[in-house]
Amino acid sequence: MRTSRLELVFVVVLALAVPFGLRPVASRLTTEAAPSYLPSLDPFLERAPFDPSIGEQLRRIRPEFVFIGDSMLGSRIDPQYLSERLGRRAWWVMQPGTGSAYWYLALKNVVLGNGLRPKTVFVFFRDENLTDVMFRLDPAYRWALDRIAHDREPELDAAIAKRQLGGWHRVHRTIERLTGSGVVARRADAWLRRLPARLVAGDDRAEAFEKAMNELFAFERLRPTIAADMATADDDRLDFHRMLEASVLPEMVRLARAHDVRICFVRVQRRPRPDGPPPESPALRRYIADLRTWLAANGAGFHDFTGDPDYTLDWYKDGDHMGGWTRRRYTELFAVKLAPFFR
Amino acid sequence: MIFHSLDFVAFFLIVLAAYWRLPHRAQNRLLLVASYVFYGWVHPWFLGLILFSTTVDYWAARRMEDDPARRRIYLWASIAANLGMLGYFKYANFFADSIATVLEAIGLPASRVTLDVTLPVGISFFTFQALSYTIDVYRGQLQARRSFLDVATFVALFPQLVAGPIERASALLPQVERERRFSADAARTGALLIAWGYFKKLVIADNVGLIADKVFAIEEPGFHVLWAGVLAFGIQIFADFSAYSDIARGVARWFGFELMVNFDNPYFARTPQEFWRRWHISLSTWFRDYVYIPLGGSRRGMARELANIMMVFLLSGLWHGANWTFVLWGGYHGLLLVAQRLARLVPFHVPVWMQPLQIAGMFVLVQIGWLMFREHDIRMLLRGLTLSPAGAPAIDVQAGLALALLTTIYALPLLVQAVWEEYFRGRALLEASPARTPVRIAWLAGQGLLAGLLLTGILVFRSRASMDFIYFQF
Numbered sequence: 001m002r003t004s005r006l007e008l009v010f011v012v013v014l015a016l017a018v019p020f021g022l023r024p025v026a027s028r029l030t031t032e033a034a035p036s037y038l039p040s041l042d043p044f045l046e047r048a049p050f051d052p053s054i055g056e057q058l059r060r061i062r063p064e065f066v067f068i069g070d071s072m073l074g075s076r077i078d079p080q081y082l083s084e085r086l087g088r089r090a091w092w093v094m095q096p097g098t099g100s101a102y103w104y105l106a107l108k109n110v111v112l113g114n115g116l117r118p119k120t121v122f123v124f125f126r127d128e129n130l131t132d133v134m135f136r137l138d139p140a141y142r143w144a145l146d147r148i149a150h151d152r153e154p155e156l157d158a159a160i161a162k163r164q165l166g167g168w169h170r171v172h173r174t175i176e177r178l179t180g181s182g183v184v185a186r187r188a189d190a191w192l193r194r195l196p197a198r199l200v201a202g203d204d205r206a207e208a209f210e211k212a213m214n215e216l217f218a219f220e221r222l223r224p225t226i227a228a229d230m231a232t233a234d235d236d237r238l239d240f241h242r243m244l245e246a247s248v249l250p251e252m253v254r255l256a257r258a259h260d261v262r263i264c265f266v267r268v269q270r271r272p273r274p275d276g277p278p279p280e281s282p283a284l285r286r287y288i289a290d291l292r293t294w295l296a297a298n299g300a301g302f303h304d305f306t307g308d309p310d311y312t313l314d315w316y317k318d319g320d321h322m323g324g325w326t327r328r329r330y331t332e333l334f335a336v337k338l339a340p341f342f343r
Numbered sequence: 344m345i346f347h348s349l350d351f352v353a354f355f356l357i358v359l360a361a362y363w364r365l366p367h368r369a370q371n372r373l374l375l376v377a378s379y380v381f382y383g384w385v386h387p388w389f390l391g392l393i394l395f396s397t398t399v400d401y402w403a404a405r406r407m408e409d410d411p412a413r414r415r416i417y418l419w420a421s422i423a424a425n426l427g428m429l430g431y432f433k434y435a436n437f438f439a440d441s442i443a444t445v446l447e448a449i450g451l452p453a454s455r456v457t458l459d460v461t462l463p464v465g466i467s468f469f470t471f472q473a474l475s476y477t478i479d480v481y482r483g484q485l486q487a488r489r490s491f492l493d494v495a496t497f498v499a500l501f502p503q504l505v506a507g508p509i510e511r512a513s514a515l516l517p518q519v520e521r522e523r524r525f526s527a528d529a530a531r532t533g534a535l536l537i538a539w540g541y542f543k544k545l546v547i548a549d550n551v552g553l554i555a556d557k558v559f560a561i562e563e564p565g566f567h568v569l570w571a572g573v574l575a576f577g578i579q580i581f582a583d584f585s586a587y588s589d590i591a592r593g594v595a596r597w598f599g600f601e602l603m604v605n606f607d608n609p610y611f612a613r614t615p616q617e618f619w620r621r622w623h624i625s626l627s628t629w630f631r632d633y634v635y636i637p638l639g640g641s642r643r644g645m646a647r648e649l650a651n652i653m654m655v656f657l658l659s660g661l662w663h664g665a666n667w668t669f670v671l672w673g674g675y676h677g678l679l680l681v682a683q684r685l686a687r688l689v690p691f692h693v694p695v696w697m698q699p700l701q702i703a704g705m706f707v708l709v710q711i712g713w714l715m716f717r718e719h720d721i722r723m724l725l726r727g728l729t730l731s732p733a734g735a736p737a738i739d740v741q742a743g744l745a746l747a748l749l750t751t752i753y754a755l756p757l758l759v760q761a762v763w764e765e766y767f768r769g770r771a772l773l774e775a776s777p778a779r780t781p782v783r784i785a786w787l788a789g790q791g792l793l794a795g796l797l798l799t800g801i802l803v804f805r806s807r808a809s810m811d812f813i814y815f816q817f
């Protein structure tokens with residue numbers, strides 16, 4: 001009996017010890033890594049270097065109006081054309097595949113961190129993206145964030161930490177820290193995700209093939225019921241005030257105010273239906289109403305393009321992106337519709 | 344409560360620590376309370392259902408013994424209570440909707456009524472388990488129990504309460520009643536089962552499940568993408584469901600119980616009959632013993648036998664879900680068995696070299712069934728079944744191949760395990776207990792390393808999207 005129990009303990013201890021074999025692998029993978037600027041997300045971070053050229057370009061232009069956003073901004077606004085129209089300097093920090101974490105760092109490190117004090121900063125976003133700090137923080141998108149992040153980003157890290165509270169998460173993080181499994185898992189995940197594309201299309205065509213695969217599963221190709229289900233599922237968490245607490249939005253507004261910069265948040269219209277604006281759930285409408293009220297109370301601007309009859313389906317190319325042919329027209333209309341922010 | 348949650352880990356450790364400090368009767372009381380906490384964790388009102396089922400079955404069984412002349416009435420009372428409850432919570436909307444559709448089709452006015460009913464998890468499992476008790480007592484194969492506590496513990500035993508295996512009263516009740524001793528050997532092999540179960544769930548099922556979900560979410564998948572998605576679902580459902588059974592068996596061993604093996608490498612089956620001897624064994628044998636044989640089985644001529652097969656499989660399909668596609672899936676498997684039964688009329692010896700082909704052929708037939716099972720939209724199902732590979736665009740072929748490759752990579756551990764068990768007596772080896780010291784130490788080290796590798800695999804390759812066990816919905 002005693003022997004059996006010792007054997008049980010031996011097997012369990014051995015089983016629990018094996019994952020620590022990942023530590024040397026993790027150490028090897030992280031020898032060249034910089035200290036993590038988001039310890040809540042990654043105890044060990046292999047990051048792309050900070051890219052000063054993004055800020056240098058802005059410093060050269062010294063724009064009065066700065067646009068921040070992802071491809072929603074990129075497919076809608078032509079800053080050079082806007083500069084010509086207004087006769088005043090406008091430029092952007094536009095990076096496709098980003099979310100509010102990136103937009104916050106763009107404001108803090110690229111715009112204000114370079115000593116710029118534009119008259120207005122416009123931040124483009126979709127629906128609840130502005131308060132969803134985890135949006136586009138996956139390893140696949142993180143490289144963009146690395147390029148504008150400093151060695152420490154405590155405010156952003158704090159917001160992420162608030163989103164990740166919970167017993168399971170803490171246990172999980174502790175295990176990752178002790179075994180180094182997080183680093184290995186991220187590397188393995190990236191390798192495994194890319195492997196089929198490499199096997200099927202070859203190394204040189206893997207990226208193009210992945211892009212084509214992603215298009216096969218794009219939102220527009222979903223069954224209508226699934227698309228509706230996705231919207232409903234997302235609705236469960238659409239509580240503005242709860243999301244606000246774990247977001248960088250208050251910090252963005254505070255920073256703008258502290259540097260005497262006007263900030264305006266621009267909600268783009270998602271892909272409309274052929275016969276009208278895009279569908280919105282009651283929860284999303286409530287969320288946007290709360291967002292509007294909060295921004296107004298905190299001295300920030302807000303403009304919502306959803307339901308604007310000027311932007312019909314024929315303006316759109318794929319998903320929520322607008323066609324390249326509409327950019328100048330959109331930019332012109334933007335200058336008119338948001339004229340007070342250009343004064 | 345779900346197995347892959349921190350809540351369950353804490354729950355398991357607390358209950359286990361208390362359990363082995365108690366005498367036998369107190370252990371049963373603790374098990375019952377723990378099982379009710381486990382089941383009512385999210386929706387405490389579910390407990391009312393399990394208590395109702397237990398009380399009715401306890402009473403009916405007692406009455407059968409006290410009043411044997413009317414035991415048939417008590418059996419029907421038990422069946423009506425359990426199936427009535429199952430019917431209301433699982434099938435009310437399905438039947439109402441089906442009747443309205445039929446009425447509309449023949450031009451009669453019909454109002455579509457939708458009841459706001461939440462399907463209690465595991466209701467299909469514990470009602471069937473409870474019914475096995477009253478039916479066995481009715482048949483005289485089991486004595487009615489005097490202890491309500493023991494019957495209630497048997498019905499609600501938490502490791503297998505929500506998704507099986509569906510234990511027979513004749514196998515589990517005696518284990519509830521007898522004194523149990525902690526067996527370190529059982530706990531050790533139980534730990535291996537738990538580790539393997541978690542690996543299958545978190546690494547295999549949840550990763551390939553993402554592939555299946557993506558494919559079944561798109562409006563018009565091409566031939567290759569669709570069947571890659573079906574393959575992913577076939578792997579997902581096996582890994583997911585067998586994972587639950589393995590974890591249940593492993594957890595039960597820590598409490599001194601031995602639950603039945605529910606899966607025996609079903610994708611190595613060569614015939615439909617063999618598949619059902621290997622897949623969800625506890626349900627297949629339940630239907631065999633409590634439906635097929637009472638209907639006459641194969642004793643009343645071939646026509647009746649074939650009709651019985653079809654009846655059993657249509658019911659089995661309906662048990663899986665309140666949708667005609669599940670019935671279709673059951674009917675499809677029934678037809679495969681009927682075809683096999685008819686094929687036996689022509690004597691034909693399958694040479695050994697053809698066996699791999701048989702396995703491959705059966706695997707394809709099962710995958711066709713999984714399309715029916717996974718696709719809930721009849722229109723899309725017909726589209727899928729009639730889709731042709733001819734003229735498919737290159738991206739469809741390549742994407743299908745890439746998804747199938749990724750699925751196969753994730754499924755490799757399943758294949759290794761199946762080959763090991765099928766051809767190298769893996770299960771017996773794992774549970775063996777070599778006596779000679781050096782061999783034993785090496786063997787124990789091997790078990791520890793295996794469990795450790797599984798844990799490492801979970802840490803590194805687990806899916807970022809955790810899903811519920813599929814069979815929770817049945």
